[in-house]
Amino acid sequence: MALRDQLRVLVVDDMSTSRGLITQALEGMGIGSIATAADGPSALQTIERSPVHLVISDFNMPGMDGLALLHALRNGAKTAGVGFLLITGRADKEIIDRGRALKMNNFIAKPFQPNDLKAAIEAIVGRL
Amino acid sequence: MQEIRASFFIECEELLEALQDALQMMEGGEADDETINVAFRAVHSIKGGAGAFGLDDLVAFAHSFETTMDEMRAGRLEAEAETIALFFQCGDLLSDLVRVARDGGDIDDAVRSNLLSQLEELAGQDGQAAEEEVVDFQPMGISLDLPAIDGLPDLEADSAAVTEATETEANALRHVEIRFSPEPELYRSGNEPLFLLRALAGLGESTVCCTREALPDLEEYDGTANVMAWQIELHTNADDDAIRDVFDFVDGLCSLTITEVGPDDPGGSGDEVTAAPLPVDAEPEASLPAEPVPEPIRPQMSEDTVTQAAERPADTQRSKPGATVRVDLDRIDRMVNLVGELVINQSMLAQSVDASGLSGNTKIASGLDEFQQLTRDIQDSVMLIRAQPVKSLFQRMARIVREASSDVGKTVRLKTEGEGTEIDKTVIERLSDPLTHMIRNAVDHGLETPDDRVAAGKPEEGIVSLRASHRSGRVIIEVADNGGGINRPKVRQIATDKGLISPDQDLSDTEIDNLLFLPGFSTASEVSNLSGRGVGMDVVKNAISALGGRITITSTPGEGTTFSISLPLTLAVLDGMVVRVGSETLVVPLSAISETLSLQKEDARALGPQTQVVRVRDTFVPLINLGTELGYSPPRESYEGAIVLLISHEDGQRAALVVDGIEDQRQVVIKGLQDSYGHVPGVAAATILGDGQIALILDPADLLMNASGQSRPHQLARTG
Numbered sequence: 048m049a050l051r052d053q054l055r056v057l058v059v060d061d062m063s064t065s066r067g068l069i070t071q072a073l074e075g076m077g078i079g080s081i082a083t084a085a086d087g088p089s090a091l092q093t094i095e096r097s098p099v100h101l102v103i104s105d106f107n108m109p110g111m112d113g114l115a116l117l118h119a120l121r122n123g124a125k126t127a128g129v130g131f132l133l134i135t136g137r138a139d140k141e142i143i144d145r146g147r148a149l150k151m152n153n154f155i156a157k158p159f160q161p162n163d164l165k166a167a168i169e170a171i172v173g174r175l
Numbered sequence: 176m177q178e179i180r181a182s183f184f185i186e187c188e189e190l191l192e193a194l195q196d197a198l199q200m201m202e203g204g205e206a207d208d209e210t211i212n213v214a215f216r217a218v219h220s221i222k223g224g225a226g227a228f229g230l231d232d233l234v235a236f237a238h239s240f241e242t243t244m245d246e247m248r249a250g251r252l253e254a255e256a257e258t259i260a261l262f263f264q265c266g267d268l269l270s271d272l273v274r275v276a277r278d279g280g281d282i283d284d285a286v287r288s289n290l291l292s293q294l295e296e297l298a299g300q301d302g303q304a305a306e307e308e309v310v311d312f313q314p315m316g317i318s319l320d321l322p323a324i325d326g327l328p329d330l331e332a333d334s335a336a337v338t339e340a341t342e343t344e345a346n347a348l349r350h351v352e353i354r355f356s357p358e359p360e361l362y363r364s365g366n367e368p369l370f371l372l373r374a375l376a377g378l379g380e381s382t383v384c385c386t387r388e389a390l391p392d393l394e395e396y397d398g399t400a401n402v403m404a405w406q407i408e409l410h411t412n413a414d415d416d417a418i419r420d421v422f423d424f425v426d427g428l429c430s431l432t433i434t435e436v437g438p439d440d441p442g443g444s445g446d447e448v449t450a451a452p453l454p455v456d457a458e459p460e461a462s463l464p465a466e467p468v469p470e471p472i473r474p475q476m477s478e479d480t481v482t483q484a485a486e487r488p489a490d491t492q493r494s495k496p497g498a499t500v501r502v503d504l505d506r507i508d509r510m511v512n513l514v515g516e517l518v519i520n521q522s523m524l525a526q527s528v529d530a531s532g533l534s535g536n537t538k539i540a541s542g543l544d545e546f547q548q549l550t551r552d553i554q555d556s557v558m559l560i561r562a563q564p565v566k567s568l569f570q571r572m573a574r575i576v577r578e579a580s581s582d583v584g585k586t587v588r589l590k591t592e593g594e595g596t597e598i599d600k601t602v603i604e605r606l607s608d609p610l611t612h613m614i615r616n617a618v619d620h621g622l623e624t625p626d627d628r629v630a631a632g633k634p635e636e637g638i639v640s641l642r643a644s645h646r647s648g649r650v651i652i653e654v655a656d657n658g659g660g661i662n663r664p665k666v667r668q669i670a671t672d673k674g675l676i677s678p679d680q681d682l683s684d685t686e687i688d689n690l691l692f693l694p695g696f697s698t699a700s701e702v703s704n705l706s707g708r709g710v711g712m713d714v715v716k717n718a719i720s721a722l723g724g725r726i727t728i729t730s731t732p733g734e735g736t737t738f739s740i741s742l743p744l745t746l747a748v749l750d751g752m753v754v755r756v757g758s759e760t761l762v763v764p765l766s767a768i769s770e771t772l773s774l775q776k777e778d779a780r781a782l783g784p785q786t787q788v789v790r791v792r793d794t795f796v797p798l799i800n801l802g803t804e805l806g807y808s809p810p811r812e813s814y815e816g817a818i819v820l821l822i823s824h825e826d827g828q829r830a831a832l833v834v835d836g837i838e839d840q841r842q843v844v845i846k847g848l849q850d851s852y853g854h855v856p857g858v859a860a861a862t863i864l865g866d867g868q869i870a871l872i873l874d875p876a877d878l879l880m881n882a883s884g885q886s887r888p889h890q891l892a893r894t895g
Contacts, residue, residue, distance in 0.1 A: 107216055171317055
């Protein structure tokens with residue numbers, strides 16, 4: 048059974064367009080289990096209910112931004128070890144540094160092609 | 176992909192709206208630290224989406240815009256009035272770029288490069304420099320040879336471990352067998368097993384079997400004995416308590432056993448297993464023995480029932496963000512039309528039942544009443560789907576004010592009120608053009624020049640107000656300015672010069688104001704860049720009346736002018752009074768009728784050879800005989816005993832319409848005539864009545880305007 052069949056991914060983005068695009072790209076990679084959330088708090092809830100291996104989250108979100116979500120995940124007993132891929136609109140050094148401090152697994156800057164996303168995911172979990 | 180692209184543009188509209196809101200708050204000084212973040216995020220999200228679709232123009236501009244806003248976020252740039260004004264202009268351009276990306280077209284490059292250079296100047300070098308920096312980051316893999324996350328299977332484990340793990344997952348679903356056997360008392364107390372079975376099906380996939388073991392032979396059958404029982408196989412993640420909760424209301428009226436058959440095995444390939452819901456929380460019930468455990472029902476009034484039921488849908492694999500659904504407008508329109516047909520059908524049915532002579536207290540009649548009520552409720556609900564707040568429209572007007580005021584060199588502030596007022600989406604769309612024109616007019620003609628304002632002791636800044644509200648089943652939209660008011664002598668002069676009225680005509684203030692609505696009238700002595708775009712207030716008026724609305728003016732010299740538009744809530748149905756005139760059946764909108772009267776001999780009085788008035792309490796109201804007015808019947812000899820509908824117009828004008836009889840009062844579906852016949856004076860639309868007959872729906876205000884013997888400006892224009 049290939050890795051992609053088992054990998055569970057949660058996509059977090061406040062823009063439904065982005066969620067749609069990312070989900071579509073993930074489906075294109077053959078990833079079978081994809082959940083989505085529109086904001087940090089509901090992402091945490093979803094994860095609590097059904098754990099995932101990898102969270103792919105936008106940085107720029109109202110209320111709880113991507114790094115605040117990462118912080119919450121790292122501090123959760125069950126979620127501390129979850130893989131985290133941050134999507135940023137700009138590869139801002141300050142954001143990346145903060146992410147690094149929170150053990151962010153990887154990041155990808157917008158805009159990206161499905162292949163870029165795949166490479167960024169594979170850098171975390173290995174060959175899909 | 177096309178679908179996502181379409182949804183991107185819809186999302187852009189929302190983001191642009193959020194941007195406008197934030198900028199307005201900043202302009203009004205109500206901004207807090209989060210406001211600039213909201214504005215930034217909106218632009219940033221547009222950029223992000225645009226990048227995915229390769230909309231480079233949009234990305235480039237949004238990038239510069241957000242870079243400058245980022246400076247403000249970082250506290251390096253003050254939110255000065257000029258900067259906010261620039262942001263507004265950038266917001267407008269951004270909205271244009273979105274439109275061009277969606278519909279095609281051109282952007283004014285001069286405007287764009289001007290804005291870009293202003294943005295860059297504000298952002299300075301710092302913002303750009305931070306951008307260029309290459310960020311060094313080493314991706315971190317997650318350790319896959321260990322269960323990385325609690326509760327998740329080990330990814331790299333051998334296939335046996337995976338199978339084991341996935342089996343554990345499947346435990347979340349239980350397979351239970353429920354035996355439900357009602358006591359006779361359950362039926363006697365009016366309970367319905369079907370509802371219980373349905374509620375049970377809500378907990379998961381269920382298979383229902385009716386057991387007939389207790390069913391005796393027909394000759395032995397006792398109708399009141401308990402012979403029916405059901406066996407239900409349920410695949411659910413609900414626990415026994417949740418299942419019992421379903422039977423809460425029939426506690427003691429049935430026997431109920433819940434048997435754990437075992438953990439659910441959905442079967443199939445590994446792929447399907449992967450798609451099954453993850454173990455949410457390991458339910459202790461999952462490990463219950465697979466032995467039958469018959470249990471009596473425990474009495475239980477649990478609040479949990481509600482909570483559990485409410486939470487259950489959220490257990491689906493993909494969480495549904497937000498509580499809204501985007502639906503193609505065509506689908507809603509189709510539904511609106513169907514509901515319209517349903518209303519017609521319902522009234523036809525009611526009529527034929529009525530005609531069949533059934534008495535009012537039969538089941539059919541009461542069923543029909545319920546049907547009518549339901550039809551109405553459905554209709555109201557469907558109409559609500561189409562309703563939208565006027566906010567988006569008002570925001571567009573904010574832009575018009577900004578552009579118009581800078582074109583004519585006036586300082587103007589737009590005040591809005593009642594942005595949450597909802598109207599039919601079509602009405603909102605079709606209001607855009609007339610409102611734009613009215614706003615331009617208010618800025619251009621309504622408000623004085625800054626010098627004149629100061630000379631008149633007013634603040635230099637003029638105010639244009641846009642207000643929306645609900646009033647007696649209609650929506651009122653007002654466009655007001657605090658300018659100099661309508662220059663009536665000048666209006667009169669122009670109308671005379673253009674031959675619209677004769678010089679010696681005696682006109683009231685209201686009548687003079689209404690001259691503005693005459694075709695070919697324009698108060699601007701020269702065609703200004705702004706409002707003189709070939710359309711006059713007559714076009715505005717036509718657009719409004721095409722929406723079933725009316726427009727009125729009130730103006731006070733020195734204080735300003737208010738245009739008030741009154742619109743129906745929906746364009747699809749109306750409450751009407753069905754009346755008979757000659758051999759025709761007509762519908763008069765109920766909203767226009769203030770009362771109905773039966774005339775006494777002394778009520779009607781002649782006021783000249785053609786004009787009759789009727790005395791209503793202490794006032795005299797002009798009498799209009801619908802039959803003669805519409806050419807259905809000859810003039811009446813006497814109005815004694817005549818039935819009269821008293822019509823009230825928003826501007827206070829009244830008239831008494833004489834009809835031959837009132838037949839019914841009902842909701843009718845509006846079928847437009849405009850497409851086939853254009854505007855028919857006095858007629859708003861048509862409808863299909865319960866008996867299949869077509870009836871015209873009158874437009875009382877239009878009728879009043881055109882009625883013979885009425886001295887309205889419209890009339891004067893023709894004769895004068």
